[in-house]
Amino acid sequence: MNIFYTPDISSHNYTLTETESKHCIRVLRHKQGDLLILVDGAGNWYEAQIIDPNPKHCQVQVIKEIREYQKRDFYLHIAIAPTKNNDRFEWFLEKATEFGIDEITPLLCEHSERKQIKHERLEKVIVSAMKQSLKAYLPRLNNLTNFDTFLNENEYISKYIAHCDENAPREHLFNLVKPVEKVLVLIGPEGDFSPSEIEKAAQKGFRQITLGSSRLRTETAGVAATQIVNLVNEK
Numbered sequence: 001m002n003i004f005y006t007p008d009i010s011s012h013n014y015t016l017t018e019t020e021s022k023h024c025i026r027v028l029r030h031k032q033g034d035l036l037i038l039v040d041g042a043g044n045w046y047e048a049q050i051i052d053p054n055p056k057h058c059q060v061q062v063i064k065e066i067r068e069y070q071k072r073d074f075y076l077h078i079a080i081a082p083t084k085n086n087d088r089f090e091w092f093l094e095k096a097t098e099f100g101i102d103e104i105t106p107l108l109c110e111h112s113e114r115k116q117i118k119h120e121r122l123e124k125v126i127v128s129a130m131k132q133s134l135k136a137y138l139p140r141l142n143n144l145t146n147f148d149t150f151l152n153e154n155e156y157i158s159k160y161i162a163h164c165d166e167n168a169p170r171e172h173l174f175n176l177v178k179p180v181e182k183v184l185v186l187i188g189p190e191g192d193f194s195p196s197e198i199e200k201a202a203q204k205g206f207r208q209i210t211l212g213s214s215r216l217r218t219e220t221a222g223v224a225a226t227q228i229v230n231l232v233n234e235k
Contacts, residue, residue: 002028003131006038007138009046012062014038021058024050036060041130041138045069069136074233075182077103079150080222081189084113090125092219096226097129097139105142107150111191117144147197151204156184160209161201162221163193170210173225177232185209185225190218 004020016024024030032053038046038060045066052059078101083089093104104126106117123141130138145153158181160173177183186193186201193201202208211224 001035001037003037003039003134005041005127005131007041009038009040014048014060014062016058016060018056022055024058025053025055038062039131039136043068043071043137045136072100072233073180075102076100076226076229077105077184078187078222078225079105079107079184080187081107081109081112081218082114082117083218084190086114088217088219090122092222093122093125094129095223097126098133099223099226100230101139101226103140103142105150106144107147107186108144109147109189110194110197112189119143148200151200154184156182158182159184159206161186161193161198161206162209162211162225163188163198164215165198168198168208170208173209173211173228174232176207176209177229179233179235183229187218187222187225
């Protein structure tokens with residue numbers, strides 16, 4: 001079953017965008033009467049039928065609606081420094097969305113090598129991953145945010161900073177996270193967080209964590225943290 005992103009759907013009759021219409025009719029070769037799945041990114045899942053297979057403005061009619069489809073009882077926010085290689089950061093966004101994540105904030109840190117992001121491009125990666133993994137909730141992608149600014153704007157009870165300083169006291173994330181929590185995890189750039197950033201986070205109540213004995217790339221660490229939190233909530 002093919003899924004189409006329809007963020008502005010508000011009635012039982014809907015016209016797909018020109019891009020989605022072309023993909024539906026020209027690429028996938030759907031015809032009148034075929035069934036499609038629509039998701040709005042806000043948790044609503046629709047089964048719809050094609051009533052006008054126009055390749056520029058395909059019209060569909062909703063025949064079934066499910067609210068809060070597969071809604072989770074926990075919340076995961078990963079704040080992560082974008083990698084120098086943009087493909088690797090897109091890989092993180094794709095895999096984190098597939099596993100399940102609610103919010104992502106790209107962080108600008110002292111050791112960051114990438115200081116700009118293409119927000120629209122990254123949004124498309126997330127939308128594609130949401131559709132591919134059969135989800136109805138679209139993770140929120142925030143703007144690139146300075147590390148200090150981010151610390152001063154976020155209040156979470158369960159918040160963690162992952163870093164590689166083996167001389168600092170760290171606990172494994174898996175042993176700290178509890179089910180049904182609102183969780184925030186900070187992941188640093190390729191050069192890791194600076195000592196001053198780690199100290200600032202600790203002063204703001206962030207617990208220092210490790211994700212295992214292996215030294216992980218930034219994007220791998222982000223995916224590992226995402227999977228750990230999801231696993232704890234699936235036990």
